[in-house]
Amino acid sequence: MSKLASADSGVPTLAVSTVIFTLRPNQAGAMQLAIALVRRIKKPYLGLWALPGGPLSMNEDLATAASRNLLETTGLHPRYLEQLYAFGNLDRSPNDLAEDRVVSIVYWALVGSEEAAEAVEGENVQWFWADQLDPLAFDHSLIVEYALWRLRNKLEYSRLAHGFLGERFTLAQLREVYEAVLGRALDPGNFRRMVQGNGAVVATSERLEGTRHRPPKLYRYDSSIDLTDQGPLNTGERK
Amino acid sequence: MSKLASADSGVPTLAVSTVIFTLRPNQAGAMQLAIALVRRIKKPYLGLWALPGGPLSMNEDLATAASRNLLETTGLHPRYLEQLYAFGNLDRSPNDLAEDRVVSIVYWALVGSEEAAEAVEGENVQWFWADQLDPLAFDHSLIVEYALWRLRNKLEYSRLAHGFLGERFTLAQLREVYEAVLGRALDPGNFRRMVQGNGAVVATSERLEGTRHRPPKLYRYDSSIDLTDQGPLNTGERK
DNA sequence: GCAAAAGTGTTTGGGTTACACCCATGC
DNA sequence: GCATGGGTGTAACCCAAACACTTTTGC
Incomplete structure (x- = not known):
């Protein structure tokens, strides 16, 4: 006081x-x-x-x-x-x-x-x-x-993970971000469907080479809608 | 600084x-x-x-x-x-x-x-x-x-509707609040189950008399948990 | 061929929606 | 009895979780 x-x-x-x-x-x-x-x-x-x-x-x-x-x-x-x-x-x-x-x-x-x-x-x-x-x-x-x-x-329920990644990334990398933030493992198959389902991510024609297994496709975010839902205040500013 | x-x-x-x-x-x-x-x-x-x-x-x-x-x-x-x-x-x-x-x-x-x-x-x-x-x-x-x-x-996903109502209320009144705020009609049966399902509301022994149909039970909010989820900041101050 | 991760398919169960139906009261 | 909302039952549907399985590469 x-x-x-x-x-x-x-x-x-x-x-x-x-x-x-x-x-x-x-x-x-x-x-x-x-x-x-x-x-x-x-x-x-x-x-x-x-x-x-x-x-x-x-x-x-x-x-x-x-x-x-x-x-x-x-x-x-x-x-x-x-x-x-x-x-x-x-x-x-x-x-x-x-x-x-x-x-x-x-x-x-x-x-x-x-x-x-x-x-x-x-x-x-x-x-x-x-x-x-x-x-x-x-x-x-x-x-x-x-x-x-x-x-x-x-x-x-948004596309925040993009904030941690580069322009192009594999779904495994994206999943790694989710797992790190949420602190638990996610099923690769279901994660793939989840993230593809809501249209957030689109496949490019490129693949990531140099792994010692099947080379994964590279994806990028769909830049059209930036669904970081803040309602009427949509200003999730990106650099 | x-x-x-x-x-x-x-x-x-x-x-x-x-x-x-x-x-x-x-x-x-x-x-x-x-x-x-x-x-x-x-x-x-x-x-x-x-x-x-x-x-x-x-x-x-x-x-x-x-x-x-x-x-x-x-x-x-x-x-x-x-x-x-x-x-x-x-x-x-x-x-x-x-x-x-x-x-x-x-x-x-x-x-x-x-x-x-x-x-x-x-x-x-x-x-x-x-x-x-x-x-x-x-x-x-x-x-x-x-x-x-x-x-x-x-x-x-919370119990905000309580803010508009008195201590005791019928489920129809509660539903009316939801309908007014959301701007659309809700199915009475499903609404009842939804609101009873998450334990937010408990039935009292009283009923509301004076209607010209079957007298509805009066309910009250369960005061134990006030799930107005703000995470670590739970201070949904009530008078 | 083998290991390892990419990627796909299938089953299951929980939860929500739509809607039919019975119940209790005032008139 | 009839109208009216209270209250219950249930089938259909959708979606997410679990997990088996196939594919494609490096070695």
């Missing part, structure tokens, strides 16, 4: 943060979901890991700000970007700092796994496995948990 | 607005979806209708602010309240006023139809049928459209 109305104590500050997802191969060589975090270099929560973010400047859209701080932290452009939620509880910050109250509008983004391999990583910016995170600064653990939930839910 | 960018031109203002839904009987006596709007009493868009809202004060949560401006405009308490989206595009306001840029965090709310009948209505606060709105101020038409889409979607 702090001051009374805004008259004397100012107004809440507005910030934009981003949960950045990618897929990276783990030790076993399997794809696994990872997120990018930055280390706090000041109080509160000095030294802890947190979501990248910053203030919203006067002349940029919310999504632009999210995209910008993605670029600034990882050097990457998002393949998919969507607003997650606005977090503004009074107790987000430790009590003694309640005077600078921050409302964070959080976005979540997907970046391709090839690009992610070249992303800047350093002392204060690193990738972490999404399913084994230590507690983060502020309410960021909750935010990540919610972002994961949304990603998994949304994957099932 | 604090107040860097803002140096000369200030920072965007933060506001909270609410899309308030209820069901009201139309001329034909059928329930129909309505929303509460307020008339603009200053520029821009003077005289046009808009969503109720206002600035976020320093010492209140986002949901509290939404609840408060619901109370201030209609005199009512929400039966259900959920965050919708944060709108912050640069072009939300007419160009010549771009200096005071506003980011609106919008909530949507349900209020019971009995209460709504007693809501304050006046020159500057009125109920409108949700499916026949004239263009609203700012981007509020888009916001309402999105809120409608969310309401309809969410109804199908």
Whole structure:
């Protein structure tokens, strides 16, 4: 509990943060979901890991700000970007700092796994496995948990997986993305039918060579409709 | 990262607005979806209708602010309240006023139809049928459209309908809510099974008397689980 | 030929839809 | 009795899961 109305104590500050997802191969060589975090270099929560973010400047859209701080932290452009939620509880910050109250509008983004391999990583910016995170600064653990939930839910009825892949891909690669995000194995046959059934994906004439078995067809997404259903708000911005 | 960018031109203002839904009987006596709007009493868009809202004060949560401006405009308490989206595009306001840029965090709310009948209505606060709105101020038409889409979607896999009803209700009344929101007729038999199947609703021993046919059982919601699935964020606040 | 993954076919069961039918009450 | 909605039964259909099976390549 702090001051009374805004008259004397100012107004809440507005910030934009981003949960950045990618897929990276783990030790076993399997794809696994990872997120990018930055280390706090000041109080509160000095030294802890947190979501990248910053203030919203006067002349940029919310999504632009999210995209910008993605670029600034990882050097990457998002393949998919969507607003997650606005977090503004009074107790987000430790009590003694309640005077600078921050409302964070959080976005979540997907970046391709090839690009992610070249992303800047350093002392204060690193990738972490999404399913084994230590507690983060502020309410960021909750935010990540919610972002994961949304990603998994949304994957099932849209074409999000494209965000992790290149232009052309085999159905096995696509299935690997699904399996990594959902965390369980899928039947290859049924997966094939599922994904072909809704017209999301079209076969190209090319095949992927160099495997030590029958060469699989390469597919691409049907660019006509981008069914990332957000209803009237269809702006699942791709780079 | 604090107040860097803002140096000369200030920072965007933060506001909270609410899309308030209820069901009201139309001329034909059928329930129909309505929303509460307020008339603009200053520029821009003077005289046009808009969503109720206002600035976020320093010492209140986002949901509290939404609840408060619901109370201030209609005199009512929400039966259900959920965050919708944060709108912050640069072009939300007419160009010549771009200096005071506003980011609106919008909530949507349900209020019971009995209460709504007693809501304050006046020159500057009125109920409108949700499916026949004239263009609203700012981007509020888009916001309402999105809120409608969310309401309809969410109804199908949660227990939102409770937000419109009293403690006890017949399945026909519940079905009427669904039909009003979805805008189409539903099969009574199948509806009954659907709603009983997922355990959302339990029969009481009472019946509704005074009809000129077989008296229907009264039901109530099972208060144990409030499956309004928001994942890790389960706070579908009820009064 | 053999291994391994691509790709296809078939069966099964659960869930939804459409619709027929009986039940209980007021008049 | 009759009209009216409450409430139940059921067959048809659709879709997704499970899993067997065939195909095509590298070695």
